Amino acid sequence: MSKYAWVTLATNDSYSLGALVVAHSLKRVHTEHQTAVLITPGVSESMKTKLRAVFNVVEEVNLLDSKDEANLALLKRPELGVTFTKLHCWRLTQFEKCVFLDADTLVLRNCDELFEREELSAAPDIGWPDCFNSGVYVYTPNMETFSSLVQYAVTHGSFDGGDQGLLNSYFSDWAHKDIQKHLPFIYNTSSVATYSYLPAFKQFGQNTKILHFIGVAKPWLQNFNSETRKVYVPSECQHLANFLQYWWDIFAEDVHSRLSPDMSGIAGALAQLHLGEAKSKEQEAYEEHMRRQCWETGNIDYMGRDSFDNIWKRIQQTINTGSCMEESSEASVAQTTAPGTTQRASRRPSRSRSATPKRDPKDRSPTPQPEEKISVDKKEGN
């Protein structure tokens, strides 16, 4: 067995879908190394079973129950909850070296050469490129490093409230010391399209090895047609069409068949769809609502925790009553605005836009809570 591992993190069942696709994308490019996933209590028992079938290591990070130094530190700085979760990857000392991959990445080619790099190697962030993006990084598991990171976090906090700010402050010589620690951008190609990004993407994008779906356009939040197995690609993501479809190809071929309806959020909903069959009324309603929620308003919750459950409940209501909802009832559903949604949000009539509460970028819940399980009688839709 390899002493190296790819490590990811899932805080709920929706992100677990991402983690599963990451793992299968690694298998498809024939990695020689192991896979590990850190999970929090937000992941359902049913999903844990599925993860154990795919990953070599499933490591539970239960901050609430643990009595370790990270938890004690967290009591003083509860706002750093999610940040601390990711730091636990340094505790996987059964491995000599690891590459961390966010659950919203997708491996397109074999990248085993990354394990030749040293800690901390990462690609530049597109926001402030003297910082690295913490979605993909090479590191060496080590309990002393873990303790040191925890102490650093307690003392200094994180300038962006997340792991990226903390890790950049801790590994502060990344920008200017060693070019070998600058991973080429093709190992963590961000999916957002800015003015100067698109021509470069056209020039270099075909070399991408790992795509990172940053921001709100998570693959599992896209509208998927279960009959044709095709994802609907929003106009502003057309340059990502092949990558989004590849994510859903992996989902359809490697992930979907082992999902259970008792999983939470989107995972449980997708489990109930029959791929390649004529669309049920339920599927059509699901597609219609995903389309309206995700791409007309852009107001879907970033973590997929809150609003998906509301969508799904409304799908049930729609199917049960056979009626369309009034826009006023739509507006009353609690929604949060994720960053980067301005363009899509602008399509919504302005009279309803002002009623939508804005999400503060700093508003990161300390510890992700379990998604509400969706109680659905499968027979009613089929």
Place this chain on the structure above:
Amino acid sequence: MSKYAWVTLATNDSYSLGALVVAHSLKRVHTEHQTAVLITPGVSESMKTKLRAVFNVVEEVNLLDSKDEANLALLKRPELGVTFTKLHCWRLTQFEKCVFLDADTLVLRNCDELFEREELSAAPDIGWPDCFNSGVYVYTPNMETFSSLVQYAVTHGSFDGGDQGLLNSYFSDWAHKDIQKHLPFIYNTSSVATYSYLPAFKQFGQNTKILHFIGVAKPWLQNFNSETRKVYVPSECQHLANFLQYWWDIFAEDVHSRLSPDMSGIAGALAQLHLGEAKSKEQEAYEEHMRRQCWETGNIDYMGRDSFDNIWKRIQQTINTGSCMEESSEASVAQTTAPGTTQRASRRPSRSRSATPKRDPKDRSPTPQPEEKISVDKKEGN
């Protein structure tokens, strides 16, 4: 005299305002080195005189008249006009080493240490950070390099249609070879604010040495109050408030007094304002129209060539007739949309938005044309 020089480029009188502020910002931080500006026929005679009073070297780049190899090459690839203009900086062989600064940069601290770096040193671009941003770079003037760049351009073109794509293809080992050629981002801090930019800007922004006003929010397109000498800072640029005010402080103290009304575009208009005095009717109309044009619609022309003249004509009309224009006549004015204006554009009622033609990001005029001179009888406004 120093053998080193700061070099900038002005293609019309509006960008010359930027070039003048760049030169004065360098003097304020007591640079020991010379200053040079490349100009094209778009710069008026009156402005040339002003530039010669401030820069050590004013080098005219007249592609239309020249018979050199760059011009011959350009005949085959007319779309590369603006790109070729910037390449002429390599012909300033009277200097041993230079730092190129775009006219929309602002030097905040002494950066003479940049001349210790070698060609080609530059900071990463925020769009695709394995490319450098070509707004600030250290280079060595050399006719062979110039010829080689021209030949490369003719053979390969530019993947983004501009100098940045060309220079990145030519200096293609920048990203991964030598960390010394990666200038810290504080030497070319981009002014746009993305999700991950703002926390980093808050953390590191106070160290900025050179600010780069990329995109449409050029300092000279901001609304300036001549009475108070304060610039109105749009809400989305609040993090840049001090930098924008500093640009206008330099303008008011070092540039304004020597402007002439016979200069083109914004330069000629600003020449007619009386700083520190009670606002004239003309100034009030100017402010009102700048506010509406720049920040309500976001549709001002990127190069400041086309729409400013229209604005100014309408200022005259307004003053002459004393009447407000109908929105229908506003919409009929030829406007172009610059990239990155979505948020501001969204404030405009949707019924008029669809009438605004979109500017293709690739739509770069081959050679900048002179701005239309504004014929104004000063007495009418005062």
